[in-house]
Amino acid sequence: MTVAAAEPDAHDSRSLHERIAADLRDEIMSGDLPPGGSLPSTVRLKERFGASSATVQKALQLLKGEGLVVGRAGAAVTVRAHRQRTIRPAPSLVTARPGEPYPWLTEAAAHGTRAAYALLEVAEVVPPSDVRAALGLPDDATALLRRQLLSIDDDPAELVASYYPLEIAAGTALAERRRIRGGTPTLLAALGHPPRLSVDRVSARVPTQEQSRALRLPGNLPVLRTLRVVYSDGERPVEVSVLVKAGHLYEVRYEYPAGPGG
Numbered sequence: 001m002t003v004a005a006a007e008p009d010a011h012d013s014r015s016l017h018e019r020i021a022a023d024l025r026d027e028i029m030s031g032d033l034p035p036g037g038s039l040p041s042t043v044r045l046k047e048r049f050g051a052s053s054a055t056v057q058k059a060l061q062l063l064k065g066e067g068l069v070v071g072r073a074g075a076a077v078t079v080r081a082h083r084q085r086t087i088r089p090a091p092s093l094v095t096a097r098p099g100e101p102y103p104w105l106t107e108a109a110a111h112g113t114r115a116a117y118a119l120l121e122v123a124e125v126v127p128p129s130d131v132r133a134a135l136g137l138p139d140d141a142t143a144l145l146r147r148q149l150l151s152i153d154d155d156p157a158e159l160v161a162s163y164y165p166l167e168i169a170a171g172t173a174l175a176e177r178r179r180i181r182g183g184t185p186t187l188l189a190a191l192g193h194p195p196r197l198s199v200d201r202v203s204a205r206v207p208t209q210e211q212s213r214a215l216r217l218p219g220n221l222p223v224l225r226t227l228r229v230v231y232s233d234g235e236r237p238v239e240v241s242v243l244v245k246a247g248h249l250y251e252v253r254y255e256y257p258a259g260p261g262g
Contacts, residue, residue, distance in 0.1 A: 016049070016051055016055050017051075017055045017056075017058035017059040017062070018059070018062070019049075020045070020049050020051060020055070020056065020059035021059040021060075021062040021063055023049075024039065024059065024063060025063060025066070025068065025248065028063075028068050028069070028079055029248065033079050034079060035079050035080060035081040036078065036079065036081070037078070037079050038076040038077065038078055038079075039060070039069060039071075039076075039077045039078070039079065041076075042056050042057070045059075060077055062219065064077075065218045065219065066218045066219070066221070066248065067080060067218070068080060068248075085113075085152070085157075085249065085250055085251075086250070086251050086252075086253045113152050113153050114152070114153050114154070115150065115151065115152050115157075116150075116151050116154075117148050117149065117150045117151065117179075118148060118149045118151070119146070119147075119148050119177065119178070119179060120147045120148060120149055121145065121146070121147040122144070122145065122146050122147075122175065122176065122177045123144075123145050124142050124143070124144055124145070124166070125142060125143065125145045125163075126140065126141070126142050126143075127142075127143050127145070127163045127240070128242070130227055131143070131163050131227070131240045131242065134227070134229045134237055134240045135163065135165060135237050135240050136237065137165075142166065143163040143164060143165060143166060143169075144163065144164045144165075144166060144169035144170070144174055144175055145161060145162070145163055146161075146162045146164070146174065146184075147159075147160065147161045147162075148160045148162075149214055155216075156214060156215045156216055157215075157245060157246075157250075158215075158243055158244065158245040159210075159211055159214050159215060159243070159244045159245075160241055160242070160243050160244075161241065161242045162184065162239055162240070162241040163239070163240045163241070164238065164239055165237075165238065168188075168191065168193060168238055172187070172191060173187055174187065184239065185230075188230075188232070188238055188239065193232040193233075193236070193238045194232055194233070195230045195231070195232060195238070195239075196231055196232055196233060197230070197231040197235075198228055198229070198230050198231075199228070199229045199231070200226050200227070200228050201226070201227040201228075202224060202225070202226050202252060203224075203225050203227075204222045204223070204224060204225070204247055205222060205223055205225050206220060206222060206223075207220075207221075207222070207223045207244070211223055211244050215244070215245070215246055217246055221246065221247060221248050222247040222248075223244050223245060223246060223247050224244070224245050224246075224247045224250060224252065225242065225243070225244050226241075226242070226243040226244075226252075227240070227241075227242055228240065228241045228242075228243060
C-alpha cells in the first residue's frame with residue numbers, strides 16, 4: 001500500500017488527514033476493506049502514513065461523518081455496510097404499461113429497496129446554458145421545469161431537474177404540479193414524442209449549496225452530475241435533465257455489446 005508523506009505534497013494540497021481519509025475511503029468503496037471488517041489499528045495507520053495519532057483520528061472522524069465506519073476512540077473502528085449503489089441508466093427510457101408505476105420504482109423494489117420521489121417544483125424558467133444548448137433554445141428562452149428529489153429507503157438519493165420545450169409541455173400533465181402515472185417517458189410517448197435515444201454526459205463536481213442540503217452531503221465530497229438529453233423521432237430533443245447524486249455512494253453501470261476491433 002502507498003505511504004502518504006507527512007510533508008505537504010506539491011501536487012496534492014489537501015491536509016494529511018484528508019489524504020489519509022481519501023486512501024481509506026477508496027479501499028472501503030472498492031471492497032479491500034470489507035463491510036463488518038476492522039480498519040487497521042491507529043498504530044498501524046500511523047506507521048503506514050507517517051502521521052501522528054491526532055492526524056489519524058481526524059481522518060477517521062471524516063469517514064465516520066460520511067457513515068462509512070463506526071467506532072470510538074480506543075476501540076476498533078469497523079467498516080459499515082455502506083450504501084454504495086449501482087445506477088443503470090438504460091431503464092430510464094422504458095415506458096410503463098397502463099396502470100403500472102414508473103419503472104424506476106419497480107426496479108428499486110426488485111432489488112429489495114424502497115424508492116420514492118417528491119415533486120419539489122413545476123415552473124416556467126430560463127434553463128441553464130448547457131440545457132438551453134441541448135434543447136436548441138436561444139439565450140432568453142424559457143422551458144418547463146419539473147424538479148424532484150428521489151429517495152431510497154428514506155435517504156435522499158438523487159436531485160433531478162428536467163426541462164421540456166414549452167410547445168410540448170404547455171397544457172399537458174407535465175405542466176401540472178402532480179405526479180405523472182407511469183413517468184414522463186410514458187406521457188411523452190402518449191403525446192406523440194416517444195423517447196428513442198438518451199445521451200448522458202457524466203461529470204464529477206463540487207456540490208452547490210442547494211445540492212448539499214437536499215442530498216444531506218457530508219463535507220465537500222463530489223457529486224456525480226449527469227446531463228441527459230432524450231431524443232424522439234427525427235432526433236428532436238424532448239427532455240433534458242440534470243441529475244445529481246452523491247459521488248461516494250453511487251457508481252454508474254453502462255452495458256453495451258462488444259463490437260469488432262477497429
